[in-house]
Amino acid sequence: MSKLSLRSRLFLSHLIVMGVGIVTLAGIGRFYSPRIFVVTLERIETYSFSVRQVKTQLLRGFELAWTRGMIWSVLLGGSAAGGLSYWVSRRIIRPLDQMEEVTRQFASGQFSERVPDSDIPEIQRLALSFNRMASDLEGVEQRRRELVGDLTHELRTPLTIVKGYLEGLADETVAPSADLYQRLAHEMSRLQRLVNDLQELSRLEAGYLPVQLQPVHLEPLLANLVQRFSDQLTEDDPLKFELSCPTSLPAVKADPERIEQILVNLLGNALRYTERGTITVSAYTEPGKVWMAVQDTGVGIAAEDLPYVFERFWRADRSRDRTSGGTGVGLTICRRLVEIQGGQIEVESQPGQGSEFRFWLPPA
Ligand code: ADP
Numbered sequence: 301m302s303k304l305s306l307r308s309r310l311f312l313s314h315l316i317v318m319g320v321g322i323v324t325l326a327g328i329g330r331f332y333s334p335r336i337f338v339v340t341l342e343r344i345e346t347y348s349f350s351v352r353q354v355k356t357q358l359l360r361g362f363e364l365a366w367t368r369g370m371i372w373s374v375l376l377g378g379s380a381a382g383g384l385s386y387w388v389s390r391r392i393i394r395p396l397d398q399m400e401e402v403t404r405q406f407a408s409g410q411f412s413e414r415v416p417d418s419d420i421p422e423i424q425r426l427a428l429s430f431n432r433m434a435s436d437l438e439g440v441e442q443r444r445r446e447l448v449g450d451l452t453h454e455l456r457t458p459l460t461i462v463k464g465y466l467e468g469l470a471d472e473t474v475a476p477s478a479d480l481y482q483r484l485a486h487e488m489s490r491l492q493r494l495v496n497d498l499q500e501l502s503r504l505e506a507g508y509l510p511v512q513l514q515p516v517h518l519e520p521l522l523a524n525l526v527q528r529f530s531d532q533l534t535e536d537d538p539l540k541f542e543l544s545c546p547t548s549l550p551a552v553k554a555d556p557e558r559i560e561q562i563l564v565n566l567l568g569n570a571l572r573y574t575e576r577g578t579i580t581v582s583a584y585t586e587p588g589k590v591w592m593a594v595q596d597t598g599v600g601i602a603a604e605d606l607p608y609v610f611e612r613f614w615r616a617d618r619s620r621d622r623t624s625g626g627t628g629v630g631l632t633i634c635r636r637l638v639e640i641q642g643g644q645i646e647v648e649s650q651p652g653q654g655s656e657f658r659f660w661l662p663p664a
Contacts, residue, residue, distance in 0.1 A: 307393040314385030322374055329366060333428045337362050385571030399430055411438040450613045454627070456493060458487040490627070497629035501612070504636040511558055511640055515551040515664035518583050518592065521559065526581050529567050538576035541567075545583040551664040552590045554641045559592075559661070562637050562645075565630045566594040566657045572626070577654070585663070589643075593658035600651040609647055610635045634659075 304312070306400045320536055341351055341358065351358065384585040395418045402413045412436060415427040465484055468474030503509045533539060552559075563581070568577045577597025584591050601609060608614045615630040638659045649655035 306396070307389050310392060311385055311391035314389070315382065318378065318381045318385070322378065326370055328372075329370060332358065333366060334363065392420065392423070395420075397429060399427070400431075402434070406434065406437065411441055426476050445610070451498070454613060455491070458491050462487050494627045494629070497627050497633065500637070501629055501633055504633060504640070507640075509640070511553060511555040513553050513641065516554050516556045516559060517551050518549055518559075518590070519547060521546050521556060522563070522581055522583060522592070525560065525563050525567065529571065529579075532571075539571075539574060540578055542578055542580045543582070547581055550585055550590060552661040553664040554582050554643075554661045558637050558641060562634045562659065563592065563594065565634050569630065569657070570596035570598065570655070574654070586660070588662065589660035591658055591660045593656055595654065595656040596608060597654040600653055600655050601647070601649040602651050603649075606647060606649060610645070631657075 336582045337359065341355060345351055395415060399415050402415055405413045406510055411434070418424045418427055462484055465480060469480075472478065500509075522543055522545050526528060526541045530541045533541070567579065567581070574596040575598065579597075580593075580595045582593045582595070584593075605616050609616075610631045612632045614631075615626055615628040634657075635645050638661070641661055643659055643661040645656060645657065645659035647657050
């Protein structure tokens, strides 16, 4: 019994219900109806009318009529009810079979299949959540494919460059020089950075990166960062860092290490894309939000590029940034870091005038 399919169970349960109905009907008919018939005959006899001679024939006739009627009812009613029950079971089971088929196709990599609508509300609900799960899986698979595609693309360039140099060195078409080894080392560190960034991003996306939310006072943290970045500049650099942060700024509920990681990324970008002028770090408050912003006077980002800056591997000018060592993953990491701390990040930029990256975190 435990191995019976749902369809057989449904069908069988209909048959059992029908069987019980028939047995009850036949049983009552068989034992109760003749008795009523006899009582009726006896009542007729009290009106001084004798049916004694024909009583046996009448009874036999009644029984014959009743049995024939019963056989036909069982045959016709039984097959009609059986057919109907088979049809109903099939209708209930079909969407479930379709779901099974769709999962099988999913397993073989066809992610576009969906379960059709059903007019049975419970099954429709199941189909809806099944289809929702299917769309989510399709999205995950799509992102996985994109990631592998992007990754191979990103890895191929430094690998080709390094391979070219090494082959040149091996067959002595390229002369070994300090400059050449430096270029090789540069490509290697790009690869290393890419691998580190990706590891960080995958940890973030899988939710493995621990965040310890606690009240954080921003002023000392920001001052320390600005100091560290200013120290990298020389006296006659046409660039300077500035901090604008009110001392009365409320604390935020965040992980200080993660805030620092975000700001180091934003400041590093600002430094990379700004030749002269000022890079300003500021913080201010709004009801329910504490904002931090990094504003630069650098190359800026074109309006049509702005929607993509937070996307993985996106770089405004691939060839230029490749030599500058960017991986296009930094801002993706920043956005995830801001989001897991319950905030949001946004960007505003004017090409040729500068950019402002700002994000908010909830107050403590
Ligand atoms: P990367 O490691 O290449 O800097 P990011 O994700 O940090 O990667 O940045 C993505 C792209 O956004 C950069 O390649 C650059 O084109 C653009 N970008 C980021 N920050 C700035 C900025 N402050 N000024 C101008 N362009 C920027």
